[in-house]
Amino acid sequence: MYGTGTLGPPSLFTTxxxxxxxxxxxxxxxxxxxxxxLKNACESRIDDQVTLFIKxxxxxxxxxxxxxxxxxxxxxAADILxxxxxxxxxxxxxxQRDEKAILANWRKGLAFFGFTARFRFFREIVLxxxxxxLWLLPATSxxxxxxxxxxxxxxxVSTREKLNAENPSDGKPDFMHYCLEARLSDGSPLTPIxxxxxxxxxxxxxxxxxxxxxxxxxxxxxxxxxVLERVRAEIEEADAANLLxxxxxxxxxxxxxxxxxxxxxxxxxxNPPATNLFPRITPKGGKVVDGHFVPGGVEVxxxxxxxxxxxALYGEDAEEFKPERWLVSEKRNFDLEAAQFTFGVGPRxxxxxxxxxxxxxxxxxxIIRRFDIELEQPGKYVVVGGxxxxxxxxxxxxAKTPGHGSTAxxxxxxx
Numbered sequence: 001m002y003g004t005g006t007l008g009p010p011s012l013f014t015t016x017x018x019x020x021x022x023x024x025x026x027x028x029x030x031x032x033x034x035x036x037x038l039k040n041a042c043e044s045r046i047d048d049q050v051t052l053f054i055k056x057x058x059x060x061x062x063x064x065x066x067x068x069x070x071x072x073x074x075x076x077a078a079d080i081l082x083x084x085x086x087x088x089x090x091x092x093x094x095x096q097r098d099e100k101a102i103l104a105n106w107r108k109g110l111a112f113f114g115f116t117a118r119f120r121f122f123r124e125i126v127l128x129x130x131x132x133x134l135w136l137l138p139a140t141s142x143x144x145x146x147x148x149x150x151x152x153x154x155x156x157v158s159t160r161e162k163l164n165a166e167n168p169s170d171g172k173p174d175f176m177h178y179c180l181e182a183r184l185s186d187g188s189p190l191t192p193i194x195x196x197x198x199x200x201x202x203x204x205x206x207x208x209x210x211x212x213x214x215x216x217x218x219x220x221x222x223x224x225x226x227v228l229e230r231v232r233a234e235i236e237e238a239d240a241a242n243l244l245x246x247x248x249x250x251x252x253x254x255x256x257x258x259x260x261x262x263x264x265x266x267x268x269x270x271n272p273p274a275t276n277l278f279p280r281i282t283p284k285g286g287k288v289v290d291g292h293f294v295p296g297g298v299e300v301x302x303x304x305x306x307x308x309x310x311x312a313l314y315g316e317d318a319e320e321f322k323p324e325r326w327l328v329s330e331k332r333n334f335d336l337e338a339a340q341f342t343f344g345v346g347p348r349x350x351x352x353x354x355x356x357x358x359x360x361x362x363x364x365x366x367i368i369r370r371f372d373i374e375l376e377q378p379g380k381y382v383v384v385g386g387x388x389x390x391x392x393x394x395x396x397x398x399a400k401t402p403g404h405g406s407t408a409x410x411x412x413x414x415x
Contacts, residue, residue, distance in 0.1 A: 011197040031178035070215030070390035105145025114385020209273035215390035217267030262323035272304040276386030304341040372398040
């Protein structure tokens with residue numbers, strides 16, 4: 001999807017040229033991207049959304065409704081990224097729907113994105129023709145999906161710039177704040193178009209992909225009864241020892257729920273949200289890659305779905321969900337981590353990686369902690385245009401009471 005033009009003006013997510021990417025990344029590097037600053041800046045706001053999510057799921061449980069759990073965690077992910085980007089959630093969790101069809105329209109566009117990314121003549125010649133581009137690409141006048149998001153970014157940036165001119169905010173800064181404050185190496189601010197492209201960056205790049213990770217991890221756990229039993233026991237033991245906050249903090253999971261952390265790693269290993277090719281461009285003059293000379297300007301890549309199922313790295317059981325592979329030793333864990341391409345590596349590693357990990361470490365154990373889960377249909381992980389998502393993961397939730405030992409009813413075959 002890099003460089004297709006299907007996601008609006010160039011941003012960190014779409015810029016191919018390495019020098020341009022470094023300049024843009026450095027300009028917004030003052031935002032809290034690593035886990036330490038993120039905990040200080042954002043965890044309390046994520047706590048509020050986790051609490052709201054659990055409240056809404058209790059309502060579904062009380063009404064004995066069947067829900068698509070992968071869609072519900074997707075709505076949570078969209079709200080978290082809108083909070084980080086704009087300070088306010090879209091309202092998907094509160095209203096229990098995909099507000100403005102952000103997630104649905106993203107998925108509808110994946111086949112086109114995938115086609116455009118792989119057909120250079122189409123994206124560099126045909127797509128730039130005025131009539132064709134207007135017809136095929138999202139327009140800011142659309143009332144839903146990416147078109148609405150670009151329109152909303154324009155409105156939000158214009159409003160914020162006016163407010164800042166009148167009375168600079170002293171509240172907690174959001175990503176829009178950092179985009180407006182960003183400066184390039186020559187001291188100039190981002191252009192008006194760059195500002196608007198970047199404030200939607202996290203939502204475009206991370207809402208549905210984080211949703212895929214959340215849904216896949218839950219499905220793997222719930223459809224593997226032995227793992228589910230051990231995960232529940234681990235959470236209940238930590239809870240009984242007063243080691244878990246309400247709601248669960250990132251550090252609670254990291255320090256006291258090692259099996260759950262292993263489940264997270266194993267889930268995104270098997271179901272990477274973005275299996276896309278995500279090319280990198282070799283520099284002028286070329287580069288030697290693994291002993292082979294590659295001319296300058298050539299796209300090269302690594303493919304997460306294949307690398308992360310490599311039996312030479314993960315053993316003969318590489319296709320199986322076995323979180324215990326991450327618990328053998330620190331060295332083994334390090335070796336497996338080094339082969340992970342889910343979030344990319346190096347200077348182009350996913351900007352929102354730690355945001356996504358914080359969501360996983362906080363929401364997922366809280367769901368297992370608070371509910372028994374009756375599986376009605378396991379659904380499946382599908383890939384369209386190089387991006388994965390979950391469909392048909394249908395469950396009924398049963399709210400747990402304090403001290404209630406729980407089980408899950410499995411009534412489907414994993415797909």
